[in-house]
Amino acid sequence: MADSVLELPDDAAAEVARVAGLLWAESGLVDDVAWIAAARAAWEDLPGLVRRQIREFRRDSGPGGALVLRGLPVGDQLPETPSTSDSVQRETSVPAAVLAMIACGLGDPVAYAREKHGALVQDVVPVAGKEEVQGNVGSVDLTMHNENAFHDHRPDFVMLLCLRPDHDQIACLRVASIREALPRLSSQARAVLAHPVFRTEQPSSFGTATGAAEAHAVLVGAGDDPDLRVDFEATTASDPEAKQALRELSSALDAASRNVRLLAGDLAIVDNRIAVHGRTSFRPRYDGRDRWLQRTFAVADLRRSRGLRRADGYVLAD
Numbered sequence: 001m002a003d004s005v006l007e008l009p010d011d012a013a014a015e016v017a018r019v020a021g022l023l024w025a026e027s028g029l030v031d032d033v034a035w036i037a038a039a040r041a042a043w044e045d046l047p048g049l050v051r052r053q054i055r056e057f058r059r060d061s062g063p064g065g066a067l068v069l070r071g072l073p074v075g076d077q078l079p080e081t082p083s084t085s086d087s088v089q090r091e092t093s094v095p096a097a098v099l100a101m102i103a104c105g106l107g108d109p110v111a112y113a114r115e116k117h118g119a120l121v122q123d124v125v126p127v128a129g130k131e132e133v134q135g136n137v138g139s140v141d142l143t144m145h146n147e148n149a150f151h152d153h154r155p156d157f158v159m160l161l162c163l164r165p166d167h168d169q170i171a172c173l174r175v176a177s178i179r180e181a182l183p184r185l186s187s188q189a190r191a192v193l194a195h196p197v198f199r200t201e202q203p204s205s206f207g208t209a210t211g212a213a214e215a216h217a218v219l220v221g222a223g224d225d226p227d228l229r230v231d232f233e234a235t236t237a238s239d240p241e242a243k244q245a246l247r248e249l250s251s252a253l254d255a256a257s258r259n260v261r262l263l264a265g266d267l268a269i270v271d272n273r274i275a276v277h278g279r280t281s282f283r284p285r286y287d288g289r290d291r292w293l294q295r296t297f298a299v300a301d302l303r304r305s306r307g308l309r310r311a312d313g314y315v316l317a318d
């Protein structure tokens with residue numbers, strides 16, 4: 001099982017920086033299939049320490065369902081933090097190289113055509129006027145969620161690489177796994193959560209809700225080690241008993257949650273099958289030096305979504 005935090009020793013960090021620098025210099029754009037192929041090859045050149053940790057995490061993400069790698073390179077000349085919704089990283093860069101290589105180690109990167117222009121490396125930045133939005137443009141507390149819980153092909157892993165923390169360094173990524181919450185749930189709640197009496201709408205980053213979401217269970221698979229599928233902003237329960245079970249789950253996850261303060265060069269990887277994530281509030285200044293994360297999704301089995309991906313690329317059409 002993987003440890004939950006790995007601080008890279010200096011020599012390993014320097015080696016990652018060297019390999020990322022070479023990949024950055026390869027021609028093309030981040031979303032080019034050829035550049036992702038180069039990232040896949042470059043993954044093999046990363047230090048064994050990093051590759052082992054990622055592969056162990058892929059096999060078993062542990063009780064907490066999250067891994068933080070500290071000390072990754074993010075480049076020397078960081079531009080201003082982007083300030084608009086839906087901004088993405090199309091040009092190759094050191095952070096994009098780190099995300100692409102590690103996505104290839106976890107499985108393969110993916111994106112969704114309807115979200116953030118289908119870009120594989122996306123900016124997570126606060127946007128003026130959107131403070132209250134329950135999405136990554138906001139700066140109020142962000143409710144716990146599985147990423148794209150509404151989607152049949154939601155990501156298996158969510159990677160968030162910090163390029164720049166918030167000014168006050170108070171924003172925390174929150175992570176909670178069902179493995180740690182399950183013992184806190186009553187057997188009644190566990191049983192109800194395993195029934196398909198919940199519906200989850202698409203998040204605001206995908207556009208407005210359709211009202212056509214299908215019923216699904218929140219706990220899926222092994223009774224003693226289930227997968228989790230919930231978004232406390234978007235999942236609704238069909239009857240009072242199911243509503244109560246959802247409330248119980250929310251408290252159990254809160255009680256099991258961990259706060260992670262990400263600093264520049266910290267990469268959080270969340271196992272989206274067993275863990276939810278959210279974020280505590282912070283105060284953006286919109287001065288070009290606001291909190292800036294870059295995000296990439298990965299799936300363990302790319303083939304499974306082939307029907308949604310044109311030309312066997314990395315973007316899911318729907």
Ligand SMILES: O=C(O)CCC(=O)C(=O)O
Nearest residue numbers: 124136173277278279295
């Ligand atoms: O801002 C954060 O730390 C996390 C935002 C989030 O949930 C996401 O980008 O998926």
Ligand SMILES: [Fe+2]
Nearest residue numbers: 145146147277
């Ligand atoms: Fe998220």
